[in-house]
Amino acid sequence: MKAAFFKEHGGAEKILYDDYRDPVAGPGEAVVRVKACALNQVDMLLLDGRFPPPEGLPHVNGCEVTGTVEMLGTGVQGLERGQRVIIFPGFSCGQCEYCLAGERTVCVRYGYLGAHKDGGYAELVKVPVANVLPLDERISFERGAAVPLAMLTSWHAVVAQAGVRPGHTVLVQAAGSGVGSAAIQIARLCGARVMTTVGSDDKIDLARRLGAEHVVNYRTRDFVEEAKAWTGKRGVDVVIEHIGGDTFEKSVHALTRRGTLVTIGSHDTHWGRLDLRHVYSKNLRVLGTNLGSITELRTVLDHVATGRLTPAVDRAYPLEDARHAVQYVLDRKTKGKVLLVPGQ
16 A cells, blocks of 8 residues: 655654555454545654654554545454444553543553554554444545544543533634634533634634634734633633643633643643642642543534534645645644545
């Protein structure tokens, strides 16, 4: 098969498009022909070596995949060749204390498609059958590929972790990202008022179309002061944060008393300072989360199929143009998800 992969760490120039080993379905596995694969910031961390692929190099990135069933291993039931599917990207052992308690996203051996195993920057990808879900005909392959990591993680952060409800004020960082564009919509679906940040003025219209009431260009204005002004000096109830560094520290300052910050990434830096005086004096909650459950993914897909949520897709590149797609993400030009489409 053809794949976009890398043999050494670096920038977009390290992505190679060439022949790659064909995956073969073993017992309880499926091989899926990729129709669309979304790019994520974790791909950039894998590529530049901040998060080296655990199985070593060469490596194929790509966590969010939709496609059709190409091959089934022995003992597989409930799927047919040619069936439209979407892949749940998280792997767990099913045996540790956390898995047995139903908390598979904190499994001691947890991993991701495209990170811990070769992913969807390819014509074919192999996954456990337990990770394969039918894709509703009302959801295109392209829209579907924007769901299983970014939108699912945002759903879990907003709904399960932060418990957003009508009347809440929510600050979502980075409206142009997959996580940000999803979190705005989900918070609005929960009945909250939403403020968001963007890195350039050309993303303001997108943020407003997604449902943000107040949009701040963080490069020209202080989003903490803007949050205070927007809420009448009160501060916001919830912050959805995935940048790290100074953004993390300032996000805490934007919270009201008994507010909640949910961190779901560290795309700028893995480090972020925390002034504990704000935490204990204001009774704040600072929570971490990664992904969500397959049950939550089904719920999100129902909302997408009925039009209550709309994955924001910026643009799609042919698989052979993976270098250009990666560079576009690295340049922070995105207004929603960027996709790779084999055979486009």
